[in-house]
Structure formats: structure tokens, C-alpha cells
Amino acid sequence: MGMFDRVLVANRGEIAVRVIRTLKRLGVHAIAVYSDADADAPHVALADEAVRIGPAAASESYLDPTRIxxxxxxTGAQAIHPGYGFLSENAAFGRACADAGIVFVGPGALALEVMGDKIRAKRHVEASGVPVVPGVSEPDATDDELLDAAPHVGFPILVKPSAGGGGKGMQVARDQSELEHALPAARRVARAAFGDDTLLLERFVERPRHIEVQVLADAHGNVIHLGERECSLQRRHQKVVEEAPSPLLDAATRARIGAAACDAARSVEYLGAGTVEFLVSDAAPDEFFFIEMNTRLQVEHPVTELVTGVDLVEQQLRIAAGETLAIAQDDVRMTGHAIEARVYAESPERGFLPSTGDVIAWRAPSGEGVRVDAGIREGQRITADYDPMIAKVIAHGSDRAEALDRLDAALAATVLLGVETNIAFLRTLLAHPDVRAGHLDTGLIDRLPEAAAAGAPADAATDASADPASDPLERVARAARERDARAAAAGDHAWRSARGWRIAVSDAGSPGSESGDGDRSTVATAADGTVWVHLDGRTGAFARLDRRAALDARLALLERGGSADPELxxxxxxxxxxxxxxxxxPVAAGQAVLAIEAMKMEHRVTATVAGVARIRVAVGEQVARDQVVARVEPAAERDEAGPAASDDRPRDDAHDAAVPNASHQE
Incomplete structure (x- = not known):
């Protein structure tokens, strides 16, 4: 057949940009699709051609096979590259492409159907002699049947939706009581996310390592692997940092696990790039258990590309075009070490809840061994419509220590203002002694102290922190506000009317030089008056002081006698x-009152006090951050004054014990 002339990329964000870049390098006409929310997105501008496919809602655009x-x-596309997430593992979409005479850049129907169902996949590989984790995988099992079977599996137990991926809906139950609550919650998420609420149970392996193997298979019977990736640094089952190769495996185990992955691919007549995932015991690295096979490109594929020199997207395209693999197993060499960090639009200080906002400053890092995959631009709006991952920063070095150092430096140089991110958390994580030593497991992040989990920098606990005015970030922000005030007083119309601005701080008279922090800073002011500052690898947001709101909040706290805010x-x-x-x-303190979903994550809002719940919203209603969704009338308040109306005053403490189900394309 030969290489395609025109390929449509059925995705968005950083993966669409990454696929389009390879298409353009190969001289292939790249066609993008976009929703109304992405009309000005980078992947649209980069493509040779772009087609609108619907409104912002993914169900009416990127998840609609007919529109794609x-x-x-x-547009005359000969093939469709699905990226990852969305329709990339949808067997019905693969069939729809075939029916339309379009090549689906991915595996055939057998692999999609078998490996797309965790229960069927587990049985399939188990029958082939591949070791699997003990569990229950009956497709029609009821909650009662799963509860009865649980003691035979052994606690702790991991509850997993069969039809999905990315950790969505997964919950750990450590006893029968926890399992009783976990099952209906997991079914609800699975039904909403995948349209299938089938669940399976697995023994939860304590302190496991998550190791996956990259495979390539062509239509001529050739199957090879490109080594493994360590993906053990996860938060609530969601990968955060990935690396290649794993610091755990020796050469013999690498060969064995790679061979097992190739056998799994052959068993379903696999075609293209895929990943076979395993749990590996930290105490016994020579023991591994099959988890699942992802029948598409992985988010973390860049680390494999950097250590092997193989462009996986190019290989996908050549295989889909009918070419024979030009790489044999003996040709695969892993050189050096590569580590990737996922940059999420989320707030670690608020329990890693997704954040939204306008990107008012964006500067990607560069340097030797540094790669950035991103799909954002200045002025772009980060919404709650899609996944919160907005960029990936990857570093390659001659060894693991050099790769870690380069990644930390790259993250420090990443400037992203206007939306909260996890960059500070990532740097804290990379500095953890266990991470530096390669002593990893999937529960490491969840065991971190609260301050570390929130991303508090290692040097933050100084005397300067007690006095905000002595913090360099605060000084830069104050200098920016003073500059703003002087410009406004002087009648600088452009300065006053701009919805966002950016300045570089310097010692020699440039805007903001009063701070004395040199030309190391990037400063931008958002439309709401919040000053965002990036300085020496740190980022801070300083909200405009609203004295009336602060006074109202203090008065509300006094009225409650310092108790928790009953407004949820x-x-x-x-x-x-x-x-x-x-x-x-009636509700008890800590009881879940309602659940809110955004960016493929579900969070429970819980009562802060005991009393009677007054619900302010309905199922399906769209809510804004900090919007009052319910109120708990404490018993004393009801007895003395009757039901109290909500006044929508700012809260003084976090009331929501958010329980996010791991989200994301993976």
C-alpha cells in the first residue's frame, strides 16, 4: 500500500500535536478535528487542515464515531490515528472505520475486543500460562455474589470496572464493610464513564511495582518489544511520573517479561503499537503478574522513544500501511535513561482537584536532553470539559541520576501562569530520597506527608515563610501591583484595559524592578486582578485583596463561634x-452528601457538621468552583432559629473530603 498521503488525527491536546508533528515530518497531509472549545487550540493551527466536529462536550464531538x-x-483521509483516550480502544469505532474504507491506525477487532474487556483479557492470558493476580472476573456477578467471593480472593481487594481504563472507578477495600460501599460507587462511575458497570475484583498487591512493556507487531507475523517502562509513581491509580528502563529489573527478568508481553500480543493477532502491563513484586522482582493490555499508544511513550531512538507514531503508521517491521528484536538497544512528568491543571493544595482558567503565560523549558509534549498556548482557556493533563516534560540522560537532575531543572524552568498546576508537587516528588534511590511502589505518593503531597518546596520551611512580605514571590507581586497602580494613576489606558499582561522583572529599570529579584521572573496579571509570579522555579498566585469579602468571612466565622462552615x-x-x-x-459529620464530576473525575462533597441536609442543586446541574451546593443545618441552629437561608459567604476551611476516582486517558 505504501505510506498514507492524508491522515486524520481523532484527538486533541498534546497527543494530537505530537502525532501531527510526525505526520508532517513524513510529508503526510495532517487533518485535525476540533470541538467548539478547541477552535483556537495549537493542534488545529499546526495541522494542514481542520474540521469542526461539534460542541465542547466530548460525547458530542471527540467521542462520536459518526462525526469522526x-x-x-x-477530507479524503485514508487513515485515522486515534491517539489515546477517547475512541482509541473502541472496537465499534474500529469497525466503523473499516466499513467506511478507512484504515484505523491500531489493532484489529480481536485485540480490541479481547483486551478491551479486563475480565476476558485476564482469562485469555491465563489460559496461555501467563501468571495473573488472584481475583473474581464473572461478567454477570452481582454485588452480593462479589461480596460472597471476596473472602476467597483475600483482602485488601481492588475493585475495577471491566470496560474502562485510566484508574477511573477503581477503589481499594480493606474489609467487607468497605467493599459494600465501594461496589455501588465503582458501578456508578463505570456506568457513567464507559456505559458498562461490570466489575471485577483482584487481590490488591501491597507495595507493588507497575511495569509495562512496549510491543510492536506487524501484519507479517513479526512481534518485538522495546523494553519496559516503570510507572510505579501513581496517585490514586493514576500515573504521574514514568521512566525507562525500570531501576528494578535485571537483564534476565527484562528478557522474560518482554517475551511474555510478545506472547500476549501474538495471542490476539496484535497489530501496531501496544503495551502489556504487569505488577511486579518489589521483594521478588522475578515474579510478575499480568494486569491488562492497552491497545494503543501510551501517554508515557516518549521515554521509550528517547532510550531506543524509535518514533512509535511513525511505526504505527508504517504498520497500518502494511509495511514490514524494519526493526528486529536484536536491533533494539536501550541507551541511557529517560523520565517523564505529567503536568496537570490541578491544585495539590485542594486535594489535587482539577483547576481551570486562562493561560496568561506559557514558556516551555529547553536544554540538552529535554523534550516537551504540550498542546497549550497563551490565551487558551483550560476548561472542565476534558482531561486535566496539559503537558508532559521529559528528560533523557546518560544515567538515571542525570535524567532526574535534568527533569527537575526543566520543571523549574517551566512557566505556566493563570491556572494552578502540580509542577511544585512534581519537583518535591523527584527530590524524595526513595525516588532518587529507585525504591518505588504504587503507594509511595499516597503515603507522603500532607505538606509534601501538596508540593511544598523543600526550602519553603524557612524563617522567611513566616513573613509573606519577605518572600521573593510576594516582593515581585507587590512591585507589579505598584507598577499597575502608577500606570493607572498616570492614565495609561492600555495598561488599565488589558485583561492580562506579562512582564520580565530586571534590576535595570524594567517593570517591577523595585522587587530587586533580577530578571529571573515572569509576572502576569489575570482578568480578576490576581498577580501570578514565576521566580527561581517557584510559582505563586496573589489574589487582589477584597476587604469587604475578608470582613464578611471573619464575621461569619465569629457568628459560628469558630466552628466549621455549614455551607457545602x-x-x-x-x-x-x-x-x-x-x-x-439527617447527616453526620463526614458523611458524603453529593458527588460532582469534572475532567473524568468524581468527587464527593461531605458534611462538615451533623444536622439536616438542605440540597441546593439537582443531578446534571453544572456548578462553579466554590458554589454553594448544599447546607447542613446544625441541630442547635434549627432548634433556635429554624431553617437558615444560605448567604453564599466565602468559606474559611475546606469542607469537602474529595474522593477523586483516578482519571485520565490512562
Whole structure:
């Protein structure tokens, strides 16, 4: 057949940009698709051609097979590259492409159907002699049947939706009581996310290592692996940092696990690039258990590309075009070490809840061994419509220590203002002694102290922190505000009317030089008056002081006698997915009242005090961050004054014990 002339990329964000770059390098006409929310997105600008496919909601755009296939037909695309997430592992979409005479850049129907169902995949590989984790995988099992089977599996137990991926809906139950609550919650998430609430149970392996093997298979019977990736640094089952090769495996185990991955691929007549995932015992690295096979490109594929020199997207395209693999197993060499960190639009200080906002400054890092995969630009709006991962920073070095150092330096140089991110948390994580030593497991992040989990920098606990005015970030922000005030007083119309601005601080008279912090800073002011500062690898946001709001908050606290705020507020913008209590029901402190979903994550809002719940929202309603969604009338308040109306005053403490189900394309 030969290489394609025109390929449509059925995705968005950083992966669409990454695929389009390879297409353009190969001289292939790249066609992008976009929703209304992405009309000005970088992947649209980079492509040779772009087609609107619908409104912002993914279900009406990127997840609609009919719209995607129609766009391909209208533009004359010979093939569709699905990226990852969205329709990349959808067997029905693969069939729709075939019916339309379009090549699906991915595996065939057998692999999609078998490996797309965790229960079927587990049985399939188990029958082939591949070791699997003990568990229950009956497709029609009821909650009662799963509860009865649990003692035979052994606690702790991991509850997993069969049809999905990315950790969505996964929950750990350490006893029968926890399992009783976990099953209905997991079914609810699975039904909403995948349209299939089938669940399976697995023994939860304590302190496991998550290691996956990259495979390539062509239509001529050739199957090879490109080594393994260590993906053990996860938060609530969601990968955060990945590396290649694993610091755990020796050469013999690498060969064995690679051979097992190739056997799994052959068993389903695999075609293209895929990943076979295993749990490996930290105490016994020669023991590994099959978890699942991801039948598409992985988010973390860049680390494999950097250590092997193989462009995986190019290989996908050549295999889909019918070419024979030009690489034999003996040709694969892993040189040096590579580590990737996922940059999420989220707030570690608020329990890693997704954040939204306008990107008012963006500067990607550069330097030897540094690669950045991103799909954002200055002025772009980060919404709650899609996944919170907005960029990946990857570093390659001659060894693991050099790769870690380069990645930390790259993250420090990453400037992203206007939306909260996890960059500070990533740097704290990379500095952890266990991470530096390669002593990893999937629970390491969840065991971190609260300050470390929130991303507090290692040098933050100094005397300067007690006096905000002595913090360099605060000094830069104050200098920027003074500059703003002087410009406004002088009648500088452009300065006053601009919705966002950016200045570089210097010692020689440039804007903000009063701070005395040199030309190391990037400063930008958002439309709401918040000053964002990046300085010496740190980022801070300084909100405009609203004295009336602060006074109201203090008065409200005094009225409550310092007690918790009975107003329950949305921890993030999103959609109300379920009401766990009815209006007027009694609730206990800590009891879940309702759930909100955004960016493929579900979070529970819990009562801060005991009393009677007064619900302010309905299922399906869109809510804003900090919007009052319910109120708990304490018993004393009801007895003395009757039901109290909400006044929408700012809260003084976090009330939401958010329980995010791990999200994301992976």
C-alpha cells in the first residue's frame, strides 16, 4: 500500500500535536478535528487542515464515531490515528472505520475486543500460562455474589470496572464493610464513564511495582518489544511520573517479561503499537503478574522513544500501511535513561482537584536532553470539559541520576501562569530520597506527608515563610501591583484595559524592578486582578485583596463561634452526578452528601457538621468552583432559629473530603 498521503488525527491536546508533528515530518497531509472549545487550540493551527466536529462536550464531538468518520470521508483521509483516550480502544469505532474504507491506525477487532474487556483479557492470558493476580472476573456477578467471593480472593481487594481504563472507578477495600460501599460507587462511575458497570475484583498487591512493556507487531507475523517502562509513581491509580528502563529489573527478568508481553500480543493477532502491563513484586522482582493490555499508544511513550531512538507514531503508521517491521528484536538497544512528568491543571493544595482558567503565560523549558509534549498556548482557556493533563516534560540522560537532575531543572524552568498546576508537587516528588534511590511502589505518593503531597518546596520551611512580605514571590507581586497602580494613576489606558499582561522583572529599570529579584521572573496579571509570579522555579498566585469579602468571612466565622462552615461548596467546576442524600435527610459529620464530576473525575462533597441536609442543586446541574451546593443545618441552629437561608459567604476551611476516582486517558 505504501505510506498514507492524508491522515486524520481523532484527538486533541498534546497527543494530537505530537502525532501531527510526525505526520508532517513524513510529508503526510495532517487533518485535525476540533470541538467548539478547541477552535483556537495549537493542534488545529499546526495541522494542514481542520474540521469542526461539534460542541465542547466530548460525547458530542471527540467521542462520536459518526462525526469522526464523516470528517475523514469529507477530507479524503485514508487513515485515522486515534491517539489515546477517547475512541482509541473502541472496537465499534474500529469497525466503523473499516466499513467506511478507512484504515484505523491500531489493532484489529480481536485485540480490541479481547483486551478491551479486563475480565476476558485476564482469562485469555491465563489460559496461555501467563501468571495473573488472584481475583473474581464473572461478567454477570452481582454485588452480593462479589461480596460472597471476596473472602476467597483475600483482602485488601481492588475493585475495577471491566470496560474502562485510566484508574477511573477503581477503589481499594480493606474489609467487607468497605467493599459494600465501594461496589455501588465503582458501578456508578463505570456506568457513567464507559456505559458498562461490570466489575471485577483482584487481590490488591501491597507495595507493588507497575511495569509495562512496549510491543510492536506487524501484519507479517513479526512481534518485538522495546523494553519496559516503570510507572510505579501513581496517585490514586493514576500515573504521574514514568521512566525507562525500570531501576528494578535485571537483564534476565527484562528478557522474560518482554517475551511474555510478545506472547500476549501474538495471542490476539496484535497489530501496531501496544503495551502489556504487569505488577511486579518489589521483594521478588522475578515474579510478575499480568494486569491488562492497552491497545494503543501510551501517554508515557516518549521515554521509550528517547532510550531506543524509535518514533512509535511513525511505526504505527508504517504498520497500518502494511509495511514490514524494519526493526528486529536484536536491533533494539536501550541507551541511557529517560523520565517523564505529567503536568496537570490541578491544585495539590485542594486535594489535587482539577483547576481551570486562562493561560496568561506559557514558556516551555529547553536544554540538552529535554523534550516537551504540550498542546497549550497563551490565551487558551483550560476548561472542565476534558482531561486535566496539559503537558508532559521529559528528560533523557546518560544515567538515571542525570535524567532526574535534568527533569527537575526543566520543571523549574517551566512557566505556566493563570491556572494552578502540580509542577511544585512534581519537583518535591523527584527530590524524595526513595525516588532518587529507585525504591518505588504504587503507594509511595499516597503515603507522603500532607505538606509534601501538596508540593511544598523543600526550602519553603524557612524563617522567611513566616513573613509573606519577605518572600521573593510576594516582593515581585507587590512591585507589579505598584507598577499597575502608577500606570493607572498616570492614565495609561492600555495598561488599565488589558485583561492580562506579562512582564520580565530586571534590576535595570524594567517593570517591577523595585522587587530587586533580577530578571529571573515572569509576572502576569489575570482578568480578576490576581498577580501570578514565576521566580527561581517557584510559582505563586496573589489574589487582589477584597476587604469587604475578608470582613464578611471573619464575621461569619465569629457568628459560628469558630466552628466549621455549614455551607457545602463545590470543590471544582463540574456536573452534579448524584445526590447521596435527599433534601431534609439527617447527616453526620463526614458523611458524603453529593458527588460532582469534572475532567473524568468524581468527587464527593461531605458534611462538615451533623444536622439536616438542605440540597441546593439537582443531578446534571453544572456548578462553579466554590458554589454553594448544599447546607447542613446544625441541630442547635434549627432548634433556635429554624431553617437558615444560605448567604453564599466565602468559606474559611475546606469542607469537602474529595474522593477523586483516578482519571485520565490512562
Amino acid at each position: 468518520v464523516r470528517a475523514a470521508l469529507e 461548596r463545590a470543590p471544582m467546576p463540574g456536573s452534579v452526578t448524584t445526590l447521596l442524600v435527599a433534601d431534609g435527610d
